[in-house]
Amino acid sequence: MMIHQQDQIKNKTGVLQSIPVYPEILKNVPMKRIFIVAMILWSSLLPRTSVAQVDPHFSQYYAYPLWLNPALTGVIDGDYRISADYRNQWANYGKPFSTVGISADAATDKNIGVGINVMNMSAGDAGYNFFNAMASVSYTGVKFGRTKTSQLVFGINAGLINRRLDPAKFQTGSQYQPVTGFDPSIFNGENVSNTTSNQFDAGAGVVFFDGNPNHTLNPFAGFAAQHLTQPKDPFSSDGTERKLPVRYLVHGGTKIRLNDAVTLTPTGLYMRQGNAEEIVAGMYAQLMVNPEFDFLVGGNYRFNDAVIPFAGFHFKSFVLGLSYDANTSNMRRLVNGSQSFEISLSFISRKRRMLNEEYFICPRL
Helix, strand or coil, X not given: CCCXXXXXXXXXXXXXXCHHHCHHHHCCCCHHHHHHHHHHHHXXXXXXXXXXXXXXXXXXXXXXXXXXXXXXXXXXXXXXXXXEEEEEECCCCCCCEEEEEEXXXXXXXXXXXXXXXXXXXXXXXXXXXXXXXEEEEEEEEEEECCCCCEEEEEEEEEEEEEEEECHHHCCCHHHEECCCEECCXXXXXXXXXXXXXXXXXXXXXXXXXXXXXXXXXXEEEEEEEECCCCCEXXXXXXXXXXXXXXXXXXEEEEEEECCCCEEEEEEEEEEEECCEEEEEEEEEEEEEEECCEEEEEEEEEECCCEXXXXXXXXXXXXXXXXXXXXXXXXXXXXXXXXXXXXXXXXXXXXXXXXXXXXXXXXXCC
């Protein structure tokens, strides 16, 4: 759910907690309860932690382009695109953490791309919900090179962030007793005056890509910044005003054509928000079976967090991707086989827009 953060966590009272430190207290506590407590404290909803609140994220980030960078709005080889991504985490521990994203964008003949993006993250039994709706626009008119197939695209987005919190669902260390274990009748110690928030948000980005199909290498790179308005964090028990940190993101890679049927695409992502960061590197292969069907297979590594194999296919105007996060961090001792599963699906309509043959888009899953 969250960008990779520290293994140690703080609660609102400022008391540093690390789950393995108290074996005698926790020995009678069900693992599910320990895990839920860890995730609630570890997540940055509790604002006295040194780690600021961070955004939901996706392993198949290129399959959900409007979340990745508003400059990718309308950068498609067709009239319009509809993309959807669903992420499910820790289903073995009660209600799973789930994130759903849906976007739609379109290219125009005026070098303008337009789009809309909606995302919702529900934190399972933790009592937290994050909803984000953004409209985006891009300018695709900066073209250069002899064939004008290299492009520099600028994009912006703006919209609403809604956050809801249910403190009654919190399960904290103050509810655990050395003898009896977890006791939900004990007050969890969380006094949160505000439980819902609606705030304006905005972001911007830029993308470069070489779209010449005659090149063996087609590099691409982008930079984006989200939460430029730094919306306020409403969930503070001590009344201290805090802001959602700007999320800075750099992504890139290159498409390598080995022959007419096989391409390789190494990719990379660096994301930072507050003092939390995520680094992802990987590669996928695209294997053409016939002019209407391609296989996709590859994997990513999220540093200090997870190995992410994935597979999928292109069929006509559809792209389907499946991935699985195998945790490699210290969290694997808690998740105990309950990992993350993600599925993406996109559709591109090509009925109306007549495109120059010397054009292709940034790679996607």
